[in-house]
Amino acid sequence: MRGVSVLDAAFFRRWMLATAASVDREAERLTALDSPIGDADHGGNLRRGFTAVRDALEKEPPATPGAVLTLAGRLLISKVGGASGPLYGTLLRRAGKTLGDAAEVDEQQLAEALRAGVDAVRQLGGAAPGDKTMIDALVPAVDALGSSFAAARSAAEEAAVATTPMQAHKGRASYLGERSIGHQDPGATSAALLIAALETAAAGTEADGE
Amino acid sequence: MRGVSVLDAAFFRRWMLATAASVDREAERLTALDSPIGDADHGGNLRRGFTAVRDALEKEPPATPGAVLTLAGRLLISKVGGASGPLYGTLLRRAGKTLGDAAEVDEQQLAEALRAGVDAVRQLGGAAPGDKTMIDALVPAVDALGSSFAAARSAAEEAAVATTPMQAHKGRASYLGERSIGHQDPGATSAALLIAALETAAAGTEADGE
């Protein structure tokens, strides 16, 4: 357990920028993961989306946490395409809407907002835990957010790795049937990057994100 | 110098069959030679043609030397296509016509007939010695026929190898300009097979040809 910290719009901006930076760094790996069981575009998709998010946040930073996430979600939807665009877009948009227009939120509220976002993603894409999708990383990460960003990060990273032995039941990888077994899911991997960026943002500087 | 031997229709049949056999054996090599400076079909072309020649000779063997060559030439023209079909077809057809309908001919007459055939090929294709074509093997071979089949064979084989440093001025290889230098000409190589088969035929058995 730890003290309650206050998360303002700047924190949320740092979060998005840190995500953009790590997606940028890891784009080739994400695409490589998307090759044997997908169509080799996941890295490029997210890079295109988060680059747009970064550009928008740098140009005209929204004033509230909710507005940052809503803007990011909307941009992902209108720039990414593919499966991950609407899914990540919905995740962030719903989380943003859930935060409303509070100027500051606490970690508890962030966790609740993300839980609402994950529920929206589950509803939209129909995936459940175990289907070898981003959901497999997002669900345990949100559960662990109650403890700490670090715990959420480890939970997401472990969960991403744990998709490897699963057989995919949703998305493109499901076409492969049993041949999808033995490969780590690209979306679960990028979800872990998103969660890990919370910790970077909490470190307080935007250095990593800008 | 050597004694004059008599060449009958059976000899000419053996010659064509021995050519068919060696073209069959060497088809892949001829195609391989036609790859770097051509279009990788020379072996297949000649195999298709001489297979037709063999089939026809086995079905209904013509009675005279001239008729054997005329038939072979006509079949090459109507089965091979490409540059080599009309050229080899013309070579044998003209040689056959030159032999007329004599039942037997001597080596001298064969040499003259082939010379007429080579002239017809030169006229048809416009190639001169040094242009890196079948002409480069045929001309010295016909010259050496006055001595012996063995001499003609060596002359043709040496001449085929000697096309390697030449720059092609006729046929497909000419498109390559200087890049045609350093490769042995496929047509000169197959011409050497044709000439070499005379010696096989003279050995008297059709073993090699059937």
Add this chain to the structure above:
Amino acid sequence: MKMLINVPETVVADALRGMAAAHPELTVDVENRVIVRKDAPVAGKVGLVSGGGSGHEPLHGGFVGPGMLSAACPGEVFTSPVPDQMVRAAAAVDSGAGVLFIVKNYTGDVLNFDMAAELAEDEGVQVAKVLVNDDVAVTDSLYTAGRRGTGATLFVEKIAGAAADEGQPLERVEAVARQVNENSRSFGVALSAVTTPAKGSPTFDLPQGELELGIGIHGEPGRERRPMMTAGEIAEAAVDAILADVTPRNPVLVLVNGMGATPLLELYGFNAEVQRVLGERGVPVARILVGNYVTSLDMAGASVTLCQVDEELLRLWDAPVSTPGLRWGM
């Protein structure tokens, strides 16, 4: 792998510029990535909008024109387009008679077109959707994202396009499109993997003596890897996979489709085998189309699509069409 491109980032935009130049009969909005019939909206006519990732050309942009699509939205390579493109396309082609979205069944395409439909309806456009899911290599169950949309897309776009051009109302055009999809089945094989511009190397490793059976059009591996087969054996595998799923009662349209890098010479030879197998299995054939129509960049391979047609569907198939990729009768 080498490509005839500038940089991977501009591949789609460059292609659209090239299309715009080559096809003055279309309106190609390079910036917003929408390809529209020049005469759109056509008064009283239902608008037909499709789209999907790029890399399947001539699908979909090459099927825009009289008798087929009203507009197409090209996404990034193998990536569904975004809702903004579809909304824009819908607005451009709606004459008030409504718009039909033709959507290949991939998670990304479905989600993006769904969002677009909501947005377009907010703007007052009446939108219907039809899902194309013809690929029998994928079992349609709780454990997959459902059958993929592949070759049947061409049949749906052509036949629904003819219905729309005749002035049939939205419900009718939608019903025709749905019927064509339900009557269609596909199966594909790959002899080589795909190289996307962004990745620059083949998406998977396919050794010399092997092929993939049951592939899609996005460079995904198939359901099964097998030692290399002859054209005749492949035709049997493809046709039999389809016939295991459906027994055609009516004559079929046959699409023998190249995946992009298979020469037409081979495709025609493959068609000969497909026709032999259809004959042996007693399937009556109404029409045959052979060519590279629903492709997967530089993949070598082919797919077979069968679509059962009654007289009405056959009439619509035969109706005039004038697009860069499919053209007859005008």
Add this chain to the structure above:
Amino acid sequence: MKMLINVPETVVADALRGMAAAHPELTVDVENRVIVRKDAPVAGKVGLVSGGGSGHEPLHGGFVGPGMLSAACPGEVFTSPVPDQMVRAAAAVDSGAGVLFIVKNYTGDVLNFDMAAELAEDEGVQVAKVLVNDDVAVTDSLYTAGRRGTGATLFVEKIAGAAADEGQPLERVEAVARQVNENSRSFGVALSAVTTPAKGSPTFDLPQGELELGIGIHGEPGRERRPMMTAGEIAEAAVDAILADVTPRNPVLVLVNGMGATPLLELYGFNAEVQRVLGERGVPVARILVGNYVTSLDMAGASVTLCQVDEELLRLWDAPVSTPGLRWGM
């Protein structure tokens, strides 16, 4: 390399069987290897016969039909057809108005068509010949077999086909064909070598980071090997090679032609660059055709052909045509 074939020996026959099935509007004589317009001979119309090695599809067989060729003779892969085929084709299409042989300038094609012309004339058919030799990569001199016939073949066949369909007499059709050839220039590049069915492996070795400039359509290497270039650089090299040979005064038809395995997405992007360069060089463009038309089996790469047209040639280019490979206006 893997191919979608049965055995190399039957590739051409298999393809013809497949064509026969797919194109009931043509008469495909598989045994004698002649593809003929179903309505041939058309009374009073000059017959147009072309042909060449197989492996360049849709050229020539795919260009048989109203408005273009009367008949085509496919040879073995990359091997000129034999005179028997051409004589048979000439006899099938001659209505008494004579026959024009359209011959790509390769030693084999020239020799075989020459022999065929003699034989056909012996049988009472009036024969004219036109040689297509548009490839500027080959110097036309005593030291070569002369310029190769490549992309311009499509322009010659289309435009002479339109003239013949109008009922123009043999001398006119021949003159038009000759004019189109004289007005045309091409230049091609390869990103990969060709694999012929008979050889089964690439005809030459082209490493990852390199391309061949000035290639033909038979898998021969080009005039020069260079480090890999962008689409823009390749467009400059191709257009400038052509403009070094001729300065167009009239507007041009542009063919941006794929060699077989280059995706349409890349071809359109390449077209964008070709149009940019033509614009920069001040060459006016009348029409643009982008696609795989004069191919070289599974070769990756492209060629550019420019053909200067006056109003009459443009009118003939725009005239209706209905063939498997090229179709508009009917």
